[in-house]
Amino acid sequence: MTVLEGEQLTKRFGGIVAVDDVSFAIDRGETVGLIGPNGAGKSTLFRLISGVQEPNEGTVYLDGNDITGLSPHEICHRGLVRTHQIVRPFETLTLVENAAVGAEFGGRDVDDPEERAHEVLEFVGLDEMAHTTPDELSVGALKRLEIARALATDPEVLLFDEVAGGLDTEETEAIVDLIGDIGDQGKTVFLIDHVMRALMSVSERVFVLDNGSLIASGTPDEIQNDRRVIEAYLGENAGETAGAAGD
Numbered sequence: 001m002t003v004l005e006g007e008q009l010t011k012r013f014g015g016i017v018a019v020d021d022v023s024f025a026i027d028r029g030e031t032v033g034l035i036g037p038n039g040a041g042k043s044t045l046f047r048l049i050s051g052v053q054e055p056n057e058g059t060v061y062l063d064g065n066d067i068t069g070l071s072p073h074e075i076c077h078r079g080l081v082r083t084h085q086i087v088r089p090f091e092t093l094t095l096v097e098n099a100a101v102g103a104e105f106g107g108r109d110v111d112d113p114e115e116r117a118h119e120v121l122e123f124v125g126l127d128e129m130a131h132t133t134p135d136e137l138s139v140g141a142l143k144r145l146e147i148a149r150a151l152a153t154d155p156e157v158l159l160f161d162e163v164a165g166g167l168d169t170e171e172t173e174a175i176v177d178l179i180g181d182i183g184d185q186g187k188t189v190f191l192i193d194h195v196m197r198a199l200m201s202v203s204e205r206v207f208v209l210d211n212g213s214l215i216a217s218g219t220p221d222e223i224q225n226d227r228r229v230i231e232a233y234l235g236e237n238a239g240e241t242a243g244a245a246g247d
Protein backbone atom coordinates (compact mmCIF):
# COMPACT_ATOMS: atom_id res chain seq x y z
CA MET A 1 0.00 0.00 0.00
CA THR A 2 1.34 3.41 -0.99
CA VAL A 3 2.33 5.60 1.95
CA LEU A 4 4.19 8.41 0.16
CA GLU A 5 3.37 9.67 -3.29
CA GLY A 6 4.57 12.53 -5.45
CA GLU A 7 2.41 13.52 -8.41
CA GLN A 8 3.95 15.57 -11.20
CA LEU A 9 6.13 17.65 -8.90
CA THR A 10 7.92 20.62 -10.42
CA LYS A 11 10.14 23.19 -8.69
CA ARG A 12 11.74 26.09 -10.53
CA PHE A 13 14.33 28.59 -9.38
CA GLY A 14 14.29 31.34 -11.98
CA GLY A 15 15.30 29.61 -15.19
CA ILE A 16 16.45 26.41 -13.46
CA VAL A 17 13.99 23.52 -13.28
CA ALA A 18 15.40 21.76 -10.21
CA VAL A 19 12.60 19.15 -10.11
CA ASP A 20 10.87 18.54 -13.41
CA ASP A 21 7.50 16.76 -13.44
CA VAL A 22 8.51 14.01 -11.02
CA SER A 23 5.99 11.32 -10.02
CA PHE A 24 6.73 8.42 -7.70
CA ALA A 25 5.09 6.14 -5.17
CA ILE A 26 6.61 4.39 -2.16
CA ASP A 27 4.94 1.53 -0.29
CA ARG A 28 4.62 1.36 3.48
CA GLY A 29 7.67 -0.36 4.92
CA GLU A 30 9.79 0.05 1.80
CA THR A 31 13.35 1.38 1.80
CA VAL A 32 13.97 3.38 -1.37
CA GLY A 33 17.19 5.07 -2.44
CA LEU A 34 17.44 8.26 -4.49
CA ILE A 35 20.58 8.83 -6.54
CA GLY A 36 21.78 11.21 -9.21
CA PRO A 37 24.62 13.58 -10.06
CA ASN A 38 25.31 16.74 -8.07
CA GLY A 39 22.62 19.28 -8.84
CA ALA A 40 20.16 16.63 -10.10
CA GLY A 41 17.45 17.91 -7.75
CA LYS A 42 17.54 15.25 -5.01
CA SER A 43 17.67 17.59 -2.02
CA THR A 44 15.08 19.86 -3.62
CA LEU A 45 12.73 16.89 -4.02
CA PHE A 46 13.23 16.10 -0.32
CA ARG A 47 12.50 19.73 0.55
CA LEU A 48 9.24 19.59 -1.43
CA ILE A 49 8.19 16.41 0.36
CA SER A 50 9.12 17.61 3.85
CA GLY A 51 7.48 21.03 3.44
CA VAL A 52 10.60 23.20 3.46
CA GLN A 53 9.74 24.42 -0.03
CA GLU A 54 6.49 24.41 -1.98
CA PRO A 55 6.39 22.95 -5.48
CA ASN A 56 5.35 25.24 -8.35
CA GLU A 57 3.25 22.37 -9.58
CA GLY A 58 2.23 18.95 -8.34
CA THR A 59 1.05 17.28 -5.18
CA VAL A 60 2.57 15.30 -2.31
CA TYR A 61 0.40 12.70 -0.60
CA LEU A 62 1.14 11.09 2.75
CA ASP A 63 -1.15 8.20 3.63
CA GLY A 64 -3.41 9.35 0.80
CA ASN A 65 -3.77 12.89 2.21
CA ASP A 66 -2.58 15.96 0.33
CA ILE A 67 0.26 17.50 2.39
CA THR A 68 1.49 19.93 -0.28
CA GLY A 69 2.26 23.32 1.21
CA LEU A 70 2.01 22.22 4.85
CA SER A 71 4.87 23.33 7.12
CA PRO A 72 7.63 20.84 8.08
CA HIS A 73 6.20 20.90 11.61
CA GLU A 74 2.70 19.94 10.45
CA ILE A 75 4.16 17.24 8.20
CA CYS A 76 6.17 15.90 11.13
CA HIS A 77 2.92 15.74 13.15
CA ARG A 78 1.50 13.62 10.39
CA GLY A 79 4.41 11.20 10.59
CA LEU A 80 7.10 12.23 8.09
CA VAL A 81 10.47 13.52 9.24
CA ARG A 82 13.67 14.40 7.40
CA THR A 83 17.29 14.36 8.58
CA HIS A 84 19.76 16.90 7.22
CA GLN A 85 22.97 16.57 5.27
CA ILE A 86 24.66 18.90 7.73
CA VAL A 87 23.71 17.88 11.25
CA ARG A 88 22.82 20.69 13.65
CA PRO A 89 22.20 19.33 17.13
CA PHE A 90 21.55 21.72 20.01
CA GLU A 91 25.18 22.11 21.12
CA THR A 92 24.44 23.06 24.71
CA LEU A 93 21.96 20.24 25.32
CA THR A 94 22.91 16.68 26.25
CA LEU A 95 22.16 13.86 23.83
CA VAL A 96 19.09 12.80 25.80
CA GLU A 97 17.83 16.39 25.84
CA ASN A 98 18.45 16.67 22.10
CA ALA A 99 16.41 13.53 21.45
CA ALA A 100 13.70 14.59 23.92
CA VAL A 101 13.16 17.81 21.96
CA GLY A 102 12.17 15.67 18.97
CA ALA A 103 9.87 13.55 21.13
CA GLU A 104 8.25 16.58 22.73
CA PHE A 105 7.85 18.86 19.76
CA GLY A 106 7.32 16.26 17.06
CA GLY A 107 3.68 16.52 18.11
CA ARG A 108 2.97 12.81 17.93
CA ASP A 109 1.62 10.74 20.81
CA VAL A 110 4.76 10.37 22.89
CA ASP A 111 3.79 9.97 26.56
CA ASP A 112 7.17 10.43 28.17
CA PRO A 113 9.67 12.36 26.00
CA GLU A 114 12.66 11.52 28.18
CA GLU A 115 11.88 7.80 28.20
CA ARG A 116 11.37 7.92 24.45
CA ALA A 117 14.68 9.79 24.09
CA HIS A 118 16.53 7.06 25.99
CA GLU A 119 14.83 4.39 23.87
CA VAL A 120 15.94 5.95 20.60
CA LEU A 121 19.46 6.65 21.87
CA GLU A 122 19.70 3.00 22.90
CA PHE A 123 18.45 2.01 19.46
CA VAL A 124 21.17 4.02 17.68
CA GLY A 125 23.86 2.89 20.15
CA LEU A 126 24.35 6.19 21.99
CA ASP A 127 22.51 5.71 25.27
CA GLU A 128 25.75 5.26 27.21
CA MET A 129 26.61 8.82 26.20
CA ALA A 130 23.13 10.17 26.95
CA HIS A 131 24.39 12.80 29.38
CA THR A 132 27.27 14.12 27.31
CA THR A 133 27.00 16.96 24.77
CA PRO A 134 27.27 16.63 20.98
CA ASP A 135 30.78 18.16 20.84
CA GLU A 136 32.11 14.89 22.27
CA LEU A 137 30.78 12.83 19.36
CA SER A 138 32.55 11.53 16.24
CA VAL A 139 31.06 12.38 12.83
CA GLY A 140 29.43 8.95 12.67
CA ALA A 141 27.94 9.31 16.15
CA LEU A 142 26.59 12.77 15.23
CA LYS A 143 24.82 11.19 12.25
CA ARG A 144 23.36 8.57 14.57
CA LEU A 145 22.20 11.33 16.94
CA GLU A 146 20.50 13.01 13.98
CA ILE A 147 18.71 9.72 13.25
CA ALA A 148 17.77 9.37 16.94
CA ARG A 149 16.26 12.86 16.96
CA ALA A 150 14.20 11.95 13.90
CA LEU A 151 13.09 8.62 15.40
CA ALA A 152 12.09 10.38 18.63
CA THR A 153 9.24 12.06 16.72
CA ASP A 154 7.74 8.58 16.21
CA PRO A 155 7.63 8.82 12.40
CA GLU A 156 6.09 6.46 9.87
CA VAL A 157 8.28 7.78 7.05
CA LEU A 158 11.89 8.93 7.35
CA LEU A 159 13.81 10.88 4.71
CA PHE A 160 17.57 10.54 5.18
CA ASP A 161 19.67 13.10 3.31
CA GLU A 162 23.24 11.76 3.03
CA VAL A 163 23.42 10.02 6.40
CA ALA A 164 26.45 8.02 5.19
CA GLY A 165 28.26 11.02 3.66
CA GLY A 166 31.72 11.73 5.08
CA LEU A 167 31.93 8.57 7.20
CA ASP A 168 34.72 6.00 7.35
CA THR A 169 34.04 2.35 6.48
CA GLU A 170 33.24 1.27 10.02
CA GLU A 171 30.89 4.20 10.66
CA THR A 172 29.21 3.62 7.29
CA GLU A 173 28.58 -0.01 8.22
CA ALA A 174 27.03 1.08 11.52
CA ILE A 175 24.68 3.42 9.64
CA VAL A 176 23.79 0.73 7.09
CA ASP A 177 22.93 -1.68 9.93
CA LEU A 178 20.87 1.02 11.61
CA ILE A 179 18.87 1.79 8.46
CA GLY A 180 18.26 -1.96 8.11
CA ASP A 181 16.98 -2.09 11.71
CA ILE A 182 14.68 0.88 11.06
CA GLY A 183 13.30 -0.87 7.97
CA ASP A 184 12.82 -4.06 10.01
CA GLN A 185 10.58 -2.06 12.37
CA GLY A 186 8.21 -1.52 9.45
CA LYS A 187 9.15 2.12 8.93
CA THR A 188 9.34 3.57 5.44
CA VAL A 189 12.73 5.00 4.50
CA PHE A 190 13.56 7.24 1.54
CA LEU A 191 17.25 8.09 1.37
CA ILE A 192 19.68 10.11 -0.68
CA ASP A 193 23.31 9.04 -0.67
CA HIS A 194 26.39 9.27 -2.82
CA VAL A 195 27.90 6.29 -1.01
CA MET A 196 26.73 3.67 -3.48
CA ARG A 197 27.68 0.57 -1.50
CA ALA A 198 25.62 1.79 1.45
CA LEU A 199 22.63 2.93 -0.59
CA MET A 200 22.49 -0.14 -2.82
CA SER A 201 22.81 -2.52 0.13
CA VAL A 202 19.89 -1.07 2.11
CA SER A 203 17.49 -0.14 -0.71
CA GLU A 204 14.81 -2.43 -2.07
CA ARG A 205 14.26 0.02 -4.94
CA VAL A 206 16.27 2.90 -6.30
CA PHE A 207 15.08 6.04 -8.10
CA VAL A 208 17.45 7.98 -10.34
CA LEU A 209 17.16 11.72 -10.89
CA ASP A 210 19.09 13.48 -13.63
CA ASN A 211 18.66 17.14 -14.42
CA GLY A 212 15.44 17.30 -12.41
CA SER A 213 13.81 14.30 -14.13
CA LEU A 214 13.28 10.80 -12.85
CA ILE A 215 15.13 8.77 -15.50
CA ALA A 216 14.92 5.29 -13.96
CA SER A 217 13.61 3.24 -11.09
CA GLY A 218 14.18 -0.39 -10.24
CA THR A 219 15.93 -2.82 -7.94
CA PRO A 220 19.56 -2.05 -7.08
CA ASP A 221 20.65 -4.73 -9.57
CA GLU A 222 18.53 -3.29 -12.35
CA ILE A 223 19.77 0.23 -11.65
CA GLN A 224 23.43 -0.76 -11.55
CA ASN A 225 23.04 -2.36 -14.97
CA ASP A 226 20.93 0.38 -16.55
CA ARG A 227 22.82 1.98 -19.43
CA ARG A 228 21.26 5.43 -18.98
CA VAL A 229 22.06 5.44 -15.27
CA ILE A 230 25.64 4.40 -15.86
CA GLU A 231 26.01 7.17 -18.44
CA ALA A 232 24.32 9.81 -16.28
CA TYR A 233 25.83 8.97 -12.97
CA LEU A 234 27.43 5.70 -12.02
CA GLY A 235 30.03 5.59 -14.79
CA GLU A 236 33.20 3.89 -13.74
CA ASN A 237 32.38 4.47 -10.11
CA ALA A 238 29.68 1.80 -9.89
CA GLY A 239 30.03 0.10 -6.56
CA GLU A 240 32.05 2.97 -5.13
CA THR A 241 31.23 6.44 -3.95
CA ALA A 242 29.88 8.21 -7.02
CA GLY A 243 30.32 11.95 -7.27
CA ALA A 244 31.32 14.31 -4.53
CA ALA A 245 29.08 14.94 -1.57
CA GLY A 246 27.10 18.16 -1.83
CA ASP A 247 26.91 20.92 0.75
Ligand SMILES: Nc1ncnc2c1ncn2[C@@H]1O[C@H](COP(=O)(O)OP(=O)(O)OP(=O)(O)O)[C@@H](O)[C@H]1O
Pocket residue numbers: 013016017018036037038039040041042043044045245246247
Ligand atom coordinates in the same frame (compact mmCIF):
# COMPACT_ATOMS: atom_id res chain seq x y z
N1 LIG B 1 17.30 27.89 -3.34
C1 LIG B 1 17.77 27.74 -4.59
N2 LIG B 1 17.89 28.78 -5.43
C2 LIG B 1 18.34 28.64 -6.68
N3 LIG B 1 18.72 27.45 -7.21
C3 LIG B 1 18.65 26.37 -6.43
C4 LIG B 1 18.17 26.44 -5.08
N4 LIG B 1 18.20 25.20 -4.54
C5 LIG B 1 18.67 24.39 -5.50
N5 LIG B 1 18.94 25.08 -6.64
C6 LIG B 1 19.43 24.53 -7.89
O1 LIG B 1 18.58 23.46 -8.22
C7 LIG B 1 19.33 22.38 -8.79
C8 LIG B 1 19.12 21.12 -7.95
O2 LIG B 1 19.83 21.27 -6.69
P1 LIG B 1 19.76 20.18 -5.54
O3 LIG B 1 20.56 20.71 -4.39
O4 LIG B 1 18.37 19.78 -5.29
O5 LIG B 1 20.54 18.96 -6.20
P2 LIG B 1 21.10 17.63 -5.53
O6 LIG B 1 20.80 16.52 -6.47
O7 LIG B 1 20.58 17.49 -4.15
O8 LIG B 1 22.66 17.90 -5.49
P3 LIG B 1 23.81 17.37 -4.48
O9 LIG B 1 24.01 15.92 -4.78
O10 LIG B 1 24.99 18.20 -4.88
O11 LIG B 1 23.34 17.65 -3.07
C9 LIG B 1 20.77 22.87 -8.87
O12 LIG B 1 20.98 23.42 -10.14
C10 LIG B 1 20.82 23.92 -7.79
O13 LIG B 1 21.82 24.89 -8.09
